[in-house]
Amino acid sequence: MEKINFNEIKTPAYIVDERLLENNLRVLRSICDRTGCRILLAQKGFSMYSLYHLIGKYLCGTTASSLYEARLGHEEMHGKETHIFSPAYNENEFAEISRLCDHVVFNSITQYQKFKKQALQSGCGCGIRVNPQYAEVETEIYNPCCAGSRLGTTLDVFERDLKDNPDALDGITGLHFHVMCEQNSDTLERVLEHVEKKFGSYMKLSQIKWVNFGGGHHITRPDYDIERLVRCINHIQETYDVLVYLEPGEAVALNAGYLVASVMSVQRENFKAVYDGKEYEARAAILDASAACHMPDVLEMPYRPEIIGAKLPGELPYTYRFGGNTCLAGDIIGDYSFDHELEEGEKLVFCDMAHYSMVKNNTFNGIALPDILAYNDIRGVYPVKKFGYEDFKRRL
Numbered sequence: 001m002e003k004i005n006f007n008e009i010k011t012p013a014y015i016v017d018e019r020l021l022e023n024n025l026r027v028l029r030s031i032c033d034r035t036g037c038r039i040l041l042a043q044k045g046f047s048m049y050s051l052y053h054l055i056g057k058y059l060c061g062t063t064a065s066s067l068y069e070a071r072l073g074h075e076e077m078h079g080k081e082t083h084i085f086s087p088a089y090n091e092n093e094f095a096e097i098s099r100l101c102d103h104v105v106f107n108s109i110t111q112y113q114k115f116k117k118q119a120l121q122s123g124c125g126c127g128i129r130v131n132p133q134y135a136e137v138e139t140e141i142y143n144p145c146c147a148g149s150r151l152g153t154t155l156d157v158f159e160r161d162l163k164d165n166p167d168a169l170d171g172i173t174g175l176h177f178h179v180m181c182e183q184n185s186d187t188l189e190r191v192l193e194h195v196e197k198k199f200g201s202y203m204k205l206s207q208i209k210w211v212n213f214g215g216g217h218h219i220t221r222p223d224y225d226i227e228r229l230v231r232c233i234n235h236i237q238e239t240y241d242v243l244v245y246l247e248p249g250e251a252v253a254l255n256a257g258y259l260v261a262s263v264m265s266v267q268r269e270n271f272k273a274v275y276d277g278k279e280y281e282a283r284a285a286i287l288d289a290s291a292a293c294h295m296p297d298v299l300e301m302p303y304r305p306e307i308i309g310a311k312l313p314g315e316l317p318y319t320y321r322f323g324g325n326t327c328l329a330g331d332i333i334g335d336y337s338f339d340h341e342l343e344e345g346e347k348l349v350f351c352d353m354a355h356y357s358m359v360k361n362n363t364f365n366g367i368a369l370p371d372i373l374a375y376n377d378i379r380g381v382y383p384v385k386k387f388g389y390e391d392f393k394r395r396l
């Protein structure tokens with residue numbers, strides 16, 4: 001595989017490698033081919049629509065969390081399916097949503113009743129998001145089954161609504177759940193046990209034609225157990241005579257892109273720090289990439305992105321604590337060690353930066369947005385989007 005020359009890149013910039021994206025897409029496509037299930041791109045995680053033509057060759061369409069995402073998927077992956085889930089739909093937007101979307105998933109029976117007529121008249125397939133009250137997500141802000149969650153209908157509420165109105169499910173053709181985050185198919189298997197136990201009798205209804213397993217399936221990770229996923233899909237499709245949908249975001253673009261940054265300044269004094277019980281000396285260094293602006297999940301998740309050529313703090317002789325060029329003290333990416341002293345202007349390549357990065361960017365502190373580039377074998381590295389002052393000013 002031709003190597004990308006990161007040294008020629010003006011920083012900061014994201015680069016998405018189409019070859020790596022396509023490797024992921026082939027894996028996802030093979031699951032559709034083997035099971036007959038349908039896989040959608042969750043645009044929340046990756047909305048680089050200049051590559052939707054490529055994604056659309058392999059996947060069945062897009063899913064959206066809002067009107068704007070729905071419109072983007074409809075416009076840019078034209079002719080493919082457009083789905084949407086939103087915790088609550090806006091009355092001013094619903095006419096457009098129902099025109100754009102093939103499937104509309106409602107957060108509750110109450111939401112469905114409110115928009116049912118409009119949705120059915122537009123020919124949308126309507127579904128209810130259920131909350132099986134079982135998840136294995138440890139980071140609470142990513143756990144849709146946390147206590148008091150607003151995401152999805154619990155069995156209790158579902159049955160109470162049906163008791164009040166026995167016809168409440170008229171027109172409903174699908175069920176949806178989303179309770180996973182970066183997980184393997186053994187988690188899915190356990191989630192499904194709970195979904196079946198609670199909602200199995202409803203999935204058996206002849207009106208139910210599809211079940212959407214949501215996202216959070218880390219399918220394109222090397223240790224992902226695809227065989228188990230295939231068994232799970234087949235089991236649900238055969239037992240309930242339904243079509244299964246998956247809507248991964250992260251797995252589509254996993255390890256398919258980089259954020260290239262430069263070292264702007266290195267502090268002159270060392271400080272002591274501890275990692276994994278081991279003490280080491282480090283220096284603060286300032287980059288033209290920011291955790292707060294360009295990789296907010298580093299702070300939110302939190303997680304430690306890989307940098308090409310760097311190791312854990314203290315492992316190699318020179319350790320640096322990288323921070324962004326903002327005034328936020330906590331705008332820290334992490335501590336990394338190198339086999340040489342870093343110089344101003346040196347380039348650093350952060351890995352796995354295609355998903356949940358560009359879609360979350362902001363211009364806090366007036367920090368510039370990184371350019372967006374892509375690579376393919378025909379064009380090499382090519383520009384997709386450049387940003388400037390106007391992008392900052394226009395939103396304020």
Ligand SMILES: *Cc1c(COP(=O)(O)O)cnc(C)c1O
Nearest residue numbers: 042045178214215216248249250
């Ligand atoms: C976030 C989300 C997804 C995508 O999740 P990934 O973790 O990126 O795979 C899919 N469906 C729904 C309803 C979501 O909220």
